[in-house]
Amino acid sequence: MTYVPRNLLRTKPSYLLVNPGAPVRAAGTWREVADGIQWIAGKGAQLVPSFSTNFQVAAGVTKTLRFRVRPRGKAIRRVWGLLLQANTFSVGTSVTIRAPAVTGTAVTTDIGFRALFWQPFQYIEDLTAKSSTEQEISIDIAATGGTANVLGIGCYEEDRSALNDDATDYGIRVETVVPRAPMIDVAQTSLRGVYDAFANMDARRVGIFHIALDTGEAFSRLSATLQSITDLPPKIQVGKLNSGATTAQCYWSCYARMATSGGTGGSVKLSTSLSGVSDTATITGTTFAWITSRAITVSADNFASVDGFRNDELTIEIAGDGTRVVEVASVSIWVDSVA
């Protein structure tokens, strides 16, 4: 196996160097493109943007958070970032993390003296296989000795130090994309390597919004009238794809159930201000489960603006059926494809 190192800086190949009748240069174009593709392919995605949890874990209790994502297929490690705080000064208060929940390697950190401050904590989850299929990722948080406050959680894929020159990573043997090198039709080599890698890279802004709680303290509502689960509607925006487009597609799902059976079921509704989305899922099962992912179209990046911003706001509402309680433990929104 040969590994192709990737660069820290992205490249910016210039289109001005490519003109009809003029030679396409190896140094100015092919190598720049190859390095740019590998920079994208090897850069990890933020699967779960850091979000506010602010729940407590009492000593002896384990809480589990679940997220729905579709990872990019080249990651080999996930990095979970947590903000932890002891609820009171207590020598011996510690937190044990596992990701994935139950089966992950347990790592314990002492937070006993940090009642007034919080402690950023990173947990490393080494993967056993590369995957780009939609899946649940999860984390267990357990406390011992005292109550722990969990203030925030996020998860990103670690950047790759190098890519394999195989048909999974599509690393490009950049030594074959240099001036006077022959153009040959060999995998991961020369121009074929560049085109193959381009066709098989994944440039998604993966995680857009997540909010999650343990099933034991899930968002719950009896009333059949919808209620927002957040104080402010979070801004929502995804990458722009097509010429002239102001919107693009992403997916969402929720981990939910009805507390008791029967009736017409509860509701989870997503709506947006600027892009005008309104999508309601009906929850009927009495066992917590992810609903089948649903596509919604929201605002896309605005390249005419210096900061790319569009002011699209997302409202997430839940409702029971009036006699039965709906319980929603997680809501996840992610970009599934930029192909």
Next chain:
Amino acid sequence: MSGSSELECRVRHTASDVFNAPYRPVGDKATRWILVNNTNHYADIHGQVRANYVSRSIGPVKESYYFTNSTSWKNVLTTAPFPIALREDGSSYRVRVIVGGATENLLAAANFSVVLSRFGAPTDPLTTIENAISGLIPTDSVWTTTSNVNSTTPVYATGKSQGTIGWDRMIALTADEAAPFITVTGTPIDIGGAASGVPQCLVQLFVFAETSSALYSARLHAFQATEWYGNP
């Protein structure tokens, strides 16, 4: 215009038409629009949402906003370190910051600021904010509200970065500012592979708040941070 690609969009392509075909000439259209334009555009839209905090309106009893009663800048939220994307000139991707907050009582006004830095930075985050706001060392790595948040209902705040550019809702590190945060992180070279090192620019986002009266808290209800290539 804030992208790096020629067309600022993706050009559709069909792999079988233009790829992997021996003895075909390399066309300028395929190269310029599909490879060069799309590589730049994909690198632009690759910027990740690094933080998306918003307080809950229902749920567990513990309040889900971050607050302080301090009348001077107090750190109310810090993200875990993340590897920010670096541009071709060594500066960081810009980070679009959205801040939402409130004051506990209308008798007090709240203000918020954000800095892109890291624990152990040559200048600690609080000093960076104070230096930037006082004008001592202008830097666009600091954003601060330009008008008080004077509402007990959470609202989105307006502000500006404190450097020579003065973005409305972005912060970034220059190449010089990013350099101290570049470090080599140990990681396997592949699944179960040998140890290797990956160079990264590891940063954190620090959100500070202050209230005009110690009797009433300043409350941070929302914070979103998204990488954006940006131009400049």
